Every structure is written in structure tokens, then in C-alpha cells.
Amino acid sequence: MQSFDCAIVGAGPAGMSAALTLAERGLRIAVLDRGQRAGGQIYRSASQSPLPDASVLGPDYTKGADLIARFEKADVTHLSGADAWHLGDDGRILFSQDHSTHELHCREMLLCPGAMERPMPIPGWTLPGVMTAGATQVMLKSDATVADGAVFAGSGPLLYLIVAQYLRLGVPIAAVVDTTPKDNYLASAPLLPRALKQARQLAKGLGLLNEIRRSGVPVFRFASKLQVLGRETAEGLRFDAGGKTHDIAAETVFLHHGVQPNLNMTRAMELDHMWNAQQLCWQVVTDPFGQSSVPHVSVAGDGGGIIGADGACLAGQLAALNSLYRLNRITLAQRDTEAASPLAELASMAPFRAFVDRLYRPAEALRLPQEDDTLVCRCEEQTRRDLRRGFDLGARDPNALKSLTRCGMGPCQGRQCGHIVAGLLSDWRGDSAEDTGYYRLRSPQRLLTLEELSRFDHVTPTQALPTRQQNEAPE
Amino acid sequence: MFRSLRPDGADDVTLTLNGQQITVPAGQSVWSAIALAGQPITRRAALSGAPRSAYCAMGVCFECMMEINGVPNQQACLRQVEPGMTINTQTILEDSRITDAEL
Numbered sequence: 232m233q234s235f236d237c238a239i240v241g242a243g244p245a246g247m248s249a250a251l252t253l254a255e256r257g258l259r260i261a262v263l264d265r266g267q268r269a270g271g272q273i274y275r276s277a278s279q280s281p282l283p284d285a286s287v288l289g290p291d292y293t294k295g296a297d298l299i300a301r302f303e304k305a306d307v308t309h310l311s312g313a314d315a316w317h318l319g320d321d322g323r324i325l326f327s328q329d330h331s332t333h334e335l336h337c338r339e340m341l342l343c344p345g346a347m348e349r350p351m352p353i354p355g356w357t358l359p360g361v362m363t364a365g366a367t368q369v370m371l372k373s374d375a376t377v378a379d380g381a382v383f384a385g386s387g388p389l390l391y392l393i394v395a396q397y398l399r400l401g402v403p404i405a406a407v408v409d410t411t412p413k414d415n416y417l418a419s420a421p422l423l424p425r426a427l428k429q430a431r432q433l434a435k436g437l438g439l440l441n442e443i444r445r446s447g448v449p450v451f452r453f454a455s456k457l458q459v460l461g462r463e464t465a466e467g468l469r470f471d472a473g474g475k476t477h478d479i480a481a482e483t484v485f486l487h488h489g490v491q492p493n494l495n496m497t498r499a500m501e502l503d504h505m506w507n508a509q510q511l512c513w514q515v516v517t518d519p520f521g522q523s524s525v526p527h528v529s530v531a532g533d534g535g536g537i538i539g540a541d542g543a544c545l546a547g548q549l550a551a552l553n554s555l556y557r558l559n560r561i562t563l564a565q566r567d568t569e570a571a572s573p574l575a576e577l578a579s580m581a582p583f584r585a586f587v588d589r590l591y592r593p594a595e596a597l598r599l600p601q602e603d604d605t606l607v608c609r610c611e612e613q614t615r616r617d618l619r620r621g622f623d624l625g626a627r628d629p630n631a632l633k634s635l636t637r638c639g640m641g642p643c644q645g646r647q648c649g650h651i652v653a654g655l656l657s658d659w660r661g662d663s664a665e666d667t668g669y670y671r672l673r674s675p676q677r678l679l680t681l682e683e684l685s686r687f688d689h690v691t692p693t694q695a696l697p698t699r700q701q702n703e704a705p706e
Numbered sequence: 707m708f709r710s711l712r713p714d715g716a717d718d719v720t721l722t723l724n725g726q727q728i729t730v731p732a733g734q735s736v737w738s739a740i741a742l743a744g745q746p747i748t749r750r751a752a753l754s755g756a757p758r759s760a761y762c763a764m765g766v767c768f769e770c771m772m773e774i775n776g777v778p779n780q781q782a783c784l785r786q787v788e789p790g791m792t793i794n795t796q797t798i799l800e801d802s803r804i805t806d807a808e809l
């Protein structure tokens with residue numbers, strides 16, 4: 232069967248940049264994304280915003296429209312609404328699109344699945360009305376839908392950005408509950424001088440904090456002991472701050488304390504992973520070009536370790552250059568010459584990233600649940616107590632605990648509880664994250680219906696062309 | 707309370723949510739549509755039957771699984787509304803659930 236030279240999963244900044252670099256050299260490329268439009272998380276709907284004025288989202292968002300436009304013009308087979316659920320190291324990809332199953336083959340595979348938000352397992356986090364702050368932003372960008380009178384709780388640049396976006400739109404906010412621990416300011420201070428080289432980034436961050444301060448929205452700093460109030464749905468947030476316990480009434484509570492790589496795809500492929508102690512999450516082991524432990528499989532962008540959108544674009548270019556070399560389109564010397572500038576730019580971002588990672592390192596008590604009754608596995612409704620019981624019965628690693636308690640066996644396949652379960656076990660054992668390990672995952676990476684499986688076809692480069700033109704047609 | 711920032715009445719679509727007709731702006735996710743309709747419960751938890759609603763809105767938590775046009779386990783945050791769609795709160799409890807392991 233005819234195969235693609237390269238298949239890219241994910242049309243965010245990483246995937247789009249890689250596709251552009253490859254398409255310039257005339258390669259046959261397929262780009263799959265489960266979204267209807269290219270853009271990924273940061274540039275979601277940037278080419279076609281439903282908002283009356285998208286500029287309130289900021290220049291970092293609106294500049295995405297340009298990248299998307301270039302991507303859509305490129306000679307690329309863009310498979311939109313395509314959810315990849317099996318990726319084989321034989322170059323085979325199975326995906327669902329329009330309620331049917333499709334298969335394609337590729338020589339090089341580039342995974343750009345992006346990040347997801349770090350779950351915040353506090354009491355009451357499963358109540359309807361509790362969402363991640365990123366979810367708020369998804370609803371805003373794609374659906375022009377907002378929630379009035381919400382509480383935003385947590386820490387980190389993305390939280391402040393979303394709060395600022397709400398403020399610019401005049402959406403009322405009940406309170407901002409900042410959980411950045413006091414100690415983090417001290418611990419991150421030595422990293423500040425080197426981070427100052429990226430003064431523009433720092434100014435942007437401070438600008439957001441100023442916007443929030445000037446708005447008059449109540450801000451509670453150094454908050455701890457968060458708990459969502461309510462029986463059937465969220466009714467408010469309780470927390471300690473300034474030596475007092477506060478109750479803020481709200482129907483919606485938005486939580487955020489950073490992002491982590493979306494691991495299920497890279498884990499199911501059994502690529503080598505390592506623990507990132509700076510960002511407190513697992514990530515894929517790669518060389519500077521994103522090449523994984525399986526030579527024809529590369530990873531770029533936040534899916535391979537959190538580097539942000541600009542970093543994701545550079546990583547996409549680097550992975551593409553490496554694929555061009557591996558496919559004999561350029562020499563090693565050409566690869567390295569062209570890679571010099573993106574590599575240097577990526578390296579120059581590291582000090583600022585290190586500073587931000589340390590400053591906004593999530594509080595331990597919010598990363599791992601402290602109370603016995605708090606649900607850890609949302610799907611199978613396993614509490615911290617249930618898991619501890621499993622541990623006491625002898626389940627010492629995430630897979631043993633999974634067999635015993637069913638944690639991680641529900642429809643989300645451990646996406647939400649994976650890091651929490653591994654973190655609790657590592658604490659209980661008194662062992663490192665590496666020694667404790669992570670869930671073993673396999674395909675399919677989503678729930679499938681038999682009907683969907685019964686409708687099956689192959690996608691090849693020539694046959695795929697009409698799909699691309701169809702996608703390009705104005706709606 | 708969720709609210710749409712789009713101008714009223716532009717390209718509305720009508721759907722049936724738990725037997726009731728609702729009208730929402732076109733081009734929305736099913737999740738946003740039910741949130742705007744003031745009925746954000748997507749499913750009942752498989753063991754306790756506790757009400758659940760969307761958590762991530764980007765496809766990674768599976769809290770938004772609903773029965774859409776008769777098919778269960780559909781992620782409402784990843785589906786776009788279509789005119790005439792039938793959406794129901796999902797109430798599949800543990801003993802009646804089909805898991806991917808059976809497929």
C-alpha cells in the first residue's frame with residue numbers, strides 16, 4: 232500500500248510548523264487532528280473566532296491566525312476531525328473520522344499531541360460546576376461561552392491569562408484564589424537573573440498580574456486547604472488565606488496549576504519516558520531533534536515536555552529537519568546547518584522556563600490529595616483511602632494497584648489519575664518517581680463502537696487529496 | 707451561569723435534550739450547548755450515580771460522555787451540535803457498562 236512519507240498527529244503550533252517545513256521540500260504528509268480546525272490549544276479557533284472581537288484574547292492568540300493560514304495553504308493532507316487511537320511502530324495509524332475507522336501508513340511518525348492541565352484533586356473536584364481554567368478558555372475560544380461569577384483558583388501564567396481575558400470582556404469574577412506557595416518566591420529568586428534575558432516574557436507576565444490587581448477583583452494570595460463546597464453541584468470554594476478560613480459562593484469553580492504532557496499516545500507506543508523533576512511530570516526521552524527511542528517516531532511540542540507555544544514551533548521545525556535527513560532529502564550537514572538557529576533559540580528560552588517552573592511549582596498538597604475521602608480516579612470512583620487499602624494489601628506499583636482497585640481502568644484510561652496515583656505510591660513507598668513507575672497503556676486510546684469499527688478504509692496519499700480540498704472549501 | 711457572547715438569534719439550531727427542545731447558537735460543542743441551556747449534567751457516575759459534568763472541555767477527562775443520537779459514551783465536548791440532534795444524560799451504571807476490553 233502507498234504510504235505517506237510522514238504522518239503528524241496534532242495540528243497545534245508544533246504539528247503545523249513541522250508540516251510547513253516538510254511540505255516546502257515536497258514530501259507527502261498527512262496531519263491528523265481530532266479538532267475540526269487546525270490550531271491546537273493556544274490557537275484554537277484563531278482562524279475563525281466566534282467572538283465579536285478576538286483581540287481581547289491578546290496578540291499571542293491572534294498571531295496564530297497567520298500560522299494557520301500558511302498551514303491551510305500548504306500541500307498537506309489535513310485530516311480534520313480525525314482521532315488517532317492506535318499508533319504502531321510499524322508505521323500504521325488507525326483513527327476514527329466521521330464515525331468510521333481509517334488506516335494509514337507512514338515512514339516517519341511525528342507525535343505532537345500537546346499538553347493537558349495538571350489535575351487538582353481537592354475535596355469536591357468532581358462536582359458539576361468544577362472545571363479546569365483551560366476548559367473555560369476552550370469554551371471562550373471555540374464557543375464564545377462564558378460563566379459569570381466564577382472563582383478562579385490555583386497558580387501559573389495560564390490561569391492569570393484566562394482571568395485577564397475574562398476581565399477584558401467584562402465578565403464578572405467572584406474571586407481569584409492564588410495558591411502559589413510563599414516558599415516558591417524565595418526558591419525561584421536565584422533563577423531570576425538569567426531569566427531576565429527574556430525580559431519581554433517577564434513583562435508580559437507582570438502585565439497580566441497588574442491587570443488583575445487593577446481590576447478590583449478580590450485576590451487571595453498564598454491560599455491553601457482548598458475544598459469545593461456543595462452536595463449535588465458546586466456551591467462555592469472554601470480555603471485558608473491570611474490566617475483565616477474563607478467561603479466564597481460560586482456556581483462555577485475553575486482550577487489550574489500548570490500543564491503536563493498528554494502521555495497516553497507516547498506511553499501506549501512504549502517509547503522511553505523519564506521523570507522531569509523541574510516540572511514534576513513524565514515526558515518522552517528524545518534527542519535534541521525530538522527523536523524518541525523508536526528511531527522513526529519523533530515527538531515535538533508540549534506533548535514531549537512543556538516548552539510553550541513558541542518552543543513548540545521550533546521543536547516542530549527541528550523534528551521536521553531530522554525527518555528530512557532520515558528520508559534522504561537533505562544531508563546530515565544540511566540538517567545541522569539549518570537546525571543551528573532553532574536550536575539556539577530553544578536553548579535561550581530555557582532559563583525563563585526554569586524560573587517560571589520553579590515559581591509556579593504546584594503546592595504538594597494540591598498535587599496529591601491529602602484527605603482520605605477525596606476521589607483520585609474520577610472514572611472508577613476510587614478515593615485516596617481505597618488506593619491506600621490497595622497499597623497495604625501489597626499493590627506497590629501503578630499497574631498492581633490498577634488490577635486491584637480498577638483505578639485508571641475507566642474511559643479516561645488514567646489520563647486524569649496517572650500522575651496522582653504514581654505520586655501517592657512514590658510517597659507511600661518512599662521511593663523515586665522512576666522506581667515507582669507509571670501505568671502501562673495500550674491501544675485503543677479511546678472508547679470505540681462496533682459500528683465504527685465495522686466501517687473501515689485505507690487512506691493513501693493520492694486518494695487522500697480530495698479530502699484535503701474538501702476541507703479547504705469555505706463553509 | 708453560562709452565557710453566550712454571540713449576538714442573539716444568529717443561526718440557531720434546535721436539539722432535543724432529555725426530551726425537551728432547546729435552541730442554541732450553531733457551531734457550538736454539545737457540551738457548551740447544554741451548559742447554555744442551564745442543564746450541565748452530562749452523566750451519572752458509574753458506581754455511585756453521582757451527577758457529573760464536563761471537567762476539561764478538551765477530550766481528556768471523559769466526564770462529558772452522553773448519549774447522542776442513541777449512541778452512548780459520546781464525548782459532548784468534542785462533538786458539534788447538529789440540527790435535530792437527540793442528547794440524553796448518560797446513566798450507564800457499572801454492571802451494564804461495555805468497556806473497550808470487551809471489544
Ligand SMILES: Cc1cc2nc3c(=O)[nH]c(=O)nc-3n(C[C@H](O)[C@@H](O)[C@H](O)COP(=O)(O)OP(=O)(O)OC[C@H]3O[C@@H](n4cnc5c(N)ncnc54)[C@H](O)[C@@H]3O)c2cc1C
Pocket residue numbers: 240241242243244245246263264265266270271272273274291313314315316343344345346347348365366368369389392490496531532533534538539540543764
Ligand atoms: C486547555 C489548554 C489551553 C491552553 N491555552 C494556552 C494559551 O492560551 N496560551 C499559551 O501560551 N499556552 C496555552 N496552553 C499551553 C499549550 O500547551 C501551548 O503551549 C501550545 O498549544 C502547545 O502546542 P503543541 O503544538 O505542542 O500542542 P497543542 O496546541 O496542544 O496541539 C495538540 C493537538 O493535538 C491534537 N491531538 C491530541 N491527541 C490527538 C489524537 N489522539 N488524535 C488526533 N489529534 C490529537 C489536539 O486536538 C490538538 O489540536 C494551553 C494548554 C491547554 C491544555
Ligand code: FES
Pocket residue numbers: 759760761762763764765766767768769770771781782783784
Ligand atoms: S469534558 Fe473532559 S472529555 Fe469532555
